[in-house]
């Protein structure tokens with residue numbers, strides 16, 4: 183009687199942009215960066231090499247990689263005022279909030295690299311971000327622990343430097359565990375890009391208004407912080423901890439998930455695109471087995487995770503909905519074994535995802551054909567109606 187029109191449109195699925203960076207076949211569980219299968223890159227490459235591939239489109243030669251590595255190493259330090267800005271945050275600030283604020287602030291400290299058309303400035307902002315994000319992340323952690331900050335040591339690689347800035351102290355030499363560094367390097371590769379996920383599309387959308395790289399990536403960090411996206415790796419550990427501390431058995435917990443009690447979900451399971459086992463999760467699980475054995479870690483939460491997966495892979499509820507472990511299901515157990523607190527897990531995801539965000543932002547700036555479209559909507563509100571003055575309502 184009010185003239186409302188209800189549209190039965192179902193799910194309108196429109197491609198949001200073209201890109202030549204990452205290919206995913208969700209049904210087959212395929213993931214390729216610039217055509218190279220993730221399994222081969224994870225086993226044979228390094229994070230900086232994959233960052234180069236994503237951003238410039240080709241695997242680097244030895245000389246290209248040395249030059250790229252050298253450039254990144256020379257930019258790992260923050261301007262002192264930016265470093266001091268971080269000390270203004272409260273100790274209990276979530277490190278993802280510190281990360282997004284600091285990346286946004288890069289645009290105020292490094293105003294000589296804000297252009298979206300000048301190739302040298304785009305290159306400089308690229309290198310500055312790749313080099314400084316791990317430093318900012320380590321400082322956010324140190325700040326939350328109330329510990330002193332170290333300066334980067336450019337004789338170390340990017341990941342080793344990050345581990346030393348995070349777990350090192352001025353009073354003593356910190357020896358990076360090569361096993362831990364290699365495992366973290368591989369995890370960063372696995373997170374490096376994933377086509378139009380929520381945070382990458384956010385970076386593109388903000389960049390499509392010709393916002394600079396720092397502003398666009400800062401927006402992407404906010405998107406990643408959501409528990410249904412990058413925040414899931416922390417939410418998995420919280421879920422495993424609640425099961426461990428609670429009275430419910432794993433079986434009872436899974437019944438609650440299937441009954442959707444209190445909106446509880448099996449965190450780390452399911453994916454918008456993968457309706458098969460996330461290829462990254464399979465690699466993470468293998469790395470986790472190897473690392474926990476080498477570190478001599480025997481985590482009871484791992485047993486709970488393995489039980490959850492075993493039940494889910496046989497249960498019709500999950501099989502019918504094509505719910506499999508995604509990249510977040512096991513990564514948190516590795517981060518925990520490395521000594522990172524849960525609040526840092528999504529920050530680690532951001533460090534890994536950065537080259538993908540940069541590559542997609544640059545692709546869009548260089549090739550307008552890959553620009554993300556202005557999202558369209560299906561209007562489902564009131565049809566036209568006449569204004570009613572206040573005294574008549």
Ligand code: SDX
Pocket residue numbers: 375376378379380409410411412414439446447448449450451452453454455503505508509510
């Ligand atoms: C990442 O896009 C990317 O690429 C993201 C990412 C990346 O690299 O950038 O891969 C990283 O974000 C991985 C996803 C991390 N998030 C989580 O693990 C949170 C838990 N997962 C869910 O919230 C969910 O699976 C999504 C959001 C990830 C995907 O949801 P879908 O596939 O679009 O499915 P849906 O929300 O439409 O649900 C379909 C059905 C529903 O049941 P019914 O209403 O049909 O009865 O499946 C159920 C959902 O209730 N369901 C789950 C579930 N996920 C979906 N039930 C229990 N547990 C879950 N995790």
